[in-house]
Amino acid sequence: MSTEHILIVEDAKLIRNLLQSRLEAEGYQVTTAGKISDALQATHTEVPDLLILDLALDGEDPFCSLTDGFAFLSMLRRNHPKADIATIIYTVSHTPRVEERARAMGAVAVIEKKGSIARLLEAVRTALADRKKKQAESAAIAPDASPEPESVSVDAPVS
Numbered sequence: 001m002s003t004e005h006i007l008i009v010e011d012a013k014l015i016r017n018l019l020q021s022r023l024e025a026e027g028y029q030v031t032t033a034g035k036i037s038d039a040l041q042a043t044h045t046e047v048p049d050l051l052i053l054d055l056a057l058d059g060e061d062p063f064c065s066l067t068d069g070f071a072f073l074s075m076l077r078r079n080h081p082k083a084d085i086a087t088i089i090y091t092v093s094h095t096p097r098v099e100e101r102a103r104a105m106g107a108v109a110v111i112e113k114k115g116s117i118a119r120l121l122e123a124v125r126t127a128l129a130d131r132k133k134k135q136a137e138s139a140a141i142a143p144d145a146s147p148e149p150e151s152v153s154v155d156a157p158v159s
Helices: 013-025 036-045 069-079 096-104 117-141
Strands: 005-009 029-033 050-053 086-091 109-112
Touching: 005 013, 005 036, 013 029, 013 117, 029 036, 036 069, 050 069, 050 117, 069 086, 086 096, 086 117, 096 109, 109 117
Parallel strands: 005 029, 005 050, 050 086, 086 109
Antiparallel strands: none
């Protein structure tokens, strides 16, 4: 089983359950939220490795008139500024403007809902592989946190 954790933020229960089933069948740990308030709570419990985010979140959410998926993404980035959360926007409104805004906010992909779920699954695999590679590269070039002790010559005169 994978240790990679995916958070699905989708207000349509049928879509949310379908995505959860498919991703769990792929071996991912999955948390779902149908409302922004639930999604914020979920990210306080555990920061996901990947976020699949619907933009048009409404329904029973008391915040739906105040916010959308982009607003949630902004809140998430403010709450976890150092977290490396790969984000896939999963939306019915895939327009050039949405694509541009999503990319500007750091989304790795924008997938249209009416397309094949296989395309979404491929985007998930790619995003997590790229994230893992980026983390490995960062770890390889990051300086060691513990400084090396200064070497002192035994023959050096003491002042």
